[in-house]
Amino acid sequence: MADRFEAPKGTFDYLPPEAGVRAAVERQMLTEMGLAGYELVETPVFEDTGLFARGVGTSTDVVQKEMYTFTDRGGRSLTLRPELTAGVVRALIEHGRIASGITKVAYTGPQFRYERPQAGRQRQFHQVGIEAVGSDAPALDADVVLVGHEIFRRLGVEATLLLTSLGDAECRPAYRARLLEFLRGLGGDLPAEARARAEQNPLRVLDMKDPLVQELTADAPLMRDALCPACRAHDEAVRGLLADAGLKWVEAPRLVRGLDYYVRTTFEWQAAELAAAQNALGGGGRYDGLSELVGGPPAPGVGWALGLDRVVLALAQAGRLPADPHRLDALVIPLAGAADAAAFTLVRDLRRAGLVADLPYAGRTLKGHMKAAARAGARAVVIIGDAELAAGEAGVRDMQAREQRTVPLAGAVGAVGAVARRRPPGADPSGPPDLT
Numbered sequence: 001m002a003d004r005f006e007a008p009k010g011t012f013d014y015l016p017p018e019a020g021v022r023a024a025v026e027r028q029m030l031t032e033m034g035l036a037g038y039e040l041v042e043t044p045v046f047e048d049t050g051l052f053a054r055g056v057g058t059s060t061d062v063v064q065k066e067m068y069t070f071t072d073r074g075g076r077s078l079t080l081r082p083e084l085t086a087g088v089v090r091a092l093i094e095h096g097r098i099a100s101g102i103t104k105v106a107y108t109g110p111q112f113r114y115e116r117p118q119a120g121r122q123r124q125f126h127q128v129g130i131e132a133v134g135s136d137a138p139a140l141d142a143d144v145v146l147v148g149h150e151i152f153r154r155l156g157v158e159a160t161l162l163l164t165s166l167g168d169a170e171c172r173p174a175y176r177a178r179l180l181e182f183l184r185g186l187g188g189d190l191p192a193e194a195r196a197r198a199e200q201n202p203l204r205v206l207d208m209k210d211p212l213v214q215e216l217t218a219d220a221p222l223m224r225d226a227l228c229p230a231c232r233a234h235d236e237a238v239r240g241l242l243a244d245a246g247l248k249w250v251e252a253p254r255l256v257r258g259l260d261y262y263v264r265t266t267f268e269w270q271a272a273e274l275a276a277a278q279n280a281l282g283g284g285g286r287y288d289g290l291s292e293l294v295g296g297p298p299a300p301g302v303g304w305a306l307g308l309d310r311v312v313l314a315l316a317q318a319g320r321l322p323a324d325p326h327r328l329d330a331l332v333i334p335l336a337g338a339a340d341a342a343a344f345t346l347v348r349d350l351r352r353a354g355l356v357a358d359l360p361y362a363g364r365t366l367k368g369h370m371k372a373a374a375r376a377g378a379r380a381v382v383i384i385g386d387a388e389l390a391a392g393e394a395g396v397r398d399m400q401a402r403e404q405r406t407v408p409l410a411g412a413v414g415a416v417g418a419v420a421r422r423r424p425p426g427a428d429p430s431g432p433p434d435l436t
């Protein structure tokens with residue numbers, strides 16, 4: 001038996017400062033989603049296995065090969081969520097939110113897929129997403145895409161939008177049959193894996209990366225050319241709005257995506273910085289039949305999810321990660337045992353004033369304390385020794401300017417605030433609040 005443990009394969013521990021930087025990226029995403037009226041929801045990390053089998057689709061890799069499924073002590077088959085759209089739609093149905101016009105929700109949280117781990121592909125990964133349910137208006141598709149676009153703009157990520165339409169129950173079955181006929185016509189030339197896929201879900205042969213498959217299917221019929229008039233009109237309306245808002249995209253008639261619920265507008269954002277197999281920063285589309293598939297009333301919907309891990313990776317590779325939000329405004333040092341209580345109270349008051357303050361929790365010489373404060377990046381050091389305590393004062397040192405002055409203990413909060421706000425040009429703008 002192992003005498004120490006490691007994080008399970010395909011999972012990561014995020015420690016400071018990375019965890020703080022990830023949270024800063026997530027906050028920027030949530031801010032942008034909030035500006036467009038998407039409100040947070042939270043659903044369970046595990047759901048009935050049947051929800052994913054029906055919602056995501058039994059022919060998908062996600063359901064066939066990648067789910068973490070287990071039986072609980074009550075004999076129920078449960079699955080760690082591989083994605084959140086099915087769970088969110090289930091929750092909206094269960095709580096009667098479907099019938100009441102358009103519902104715009106946002107979420108953030110871990111997902112689980114048993115995939116082969118590599119850079120940008122994990123078994124536990126984090127998605128931030130939005131879903132807009134209750135309307136089939138093309139303006140809603142455009143809104144959803146625009147929110148993603150604005151997130152990438154805010155973060156400074158270069159993401160290419162790939163866009164297509166997957167048709168609907170009206171036009172896709174006939175197209176699917178034609179495509180299957182085409183693929184069967186290739187006979188034994190088509191590799192065995194592609195032949196097997198063709199029988200399960202012929203559209204998924206089109207997005208296979210195998211160069212031979214790509215070459216053989218170069219002339220395959222495309223859904224784009226087989227859209228029914230309603231799907232075509234929807235597609236054109238979405239594109240018109242996106243173009244009006246100045247968005248650019250790449251036509252992706254072979255984009256299929258790995259989940260079965262999509263109809264009509266379907267899209268993905270890809271990053272130039274990441275390796276081809278993991279370059280999808282996020283993706284989504286319309287899922288007008290999903291509610292009925294999982295037992296709800298008709299409720300057209302559209303949404304996307306971004307992979308936070310991949311977005312952070314792309315930002316790191318482009319050298320554009322936000323600054324570590326951690327800061328230490330003041331280290332308060334009681335130099336004599338009698339000063340402990342005054343230091344502890346001052347730390348409380350500094351924190352109440354919105355300043356980041358801490359104690360050393362260790363006995364050191366003054367020189368040792370100053371070294372530790374410099375290592376911790378403290379902007380100010382407050383020194384309370386015997387003499388200061390007797391006089392009701394504190395020494396407040398500006399670590400950068402290397403200046404120290406003595407102030408009344410009651411004025412220490414204001415003095416630390418003044419030091420903490422004085423920052424070198426170009427420093428992290430997330431500073432302490434102005435206390436004046």
Ligand code: HAM
Nearest residue numbers: 083085121122125280281282283284285303304305307
């Ligand atoms: P998805 O394309 O399966 O869509 O996942 C969305 C994003 O999650 C991917 O583009 C990728 O950035 C990230 N992702 C997926 N798998 C992994 C992994 N193993 N490791 C790291 N990142 C990963 C969905 O999940 C849909 N529910 C999106 C949606 C919402 N469609 C409509 N509404």
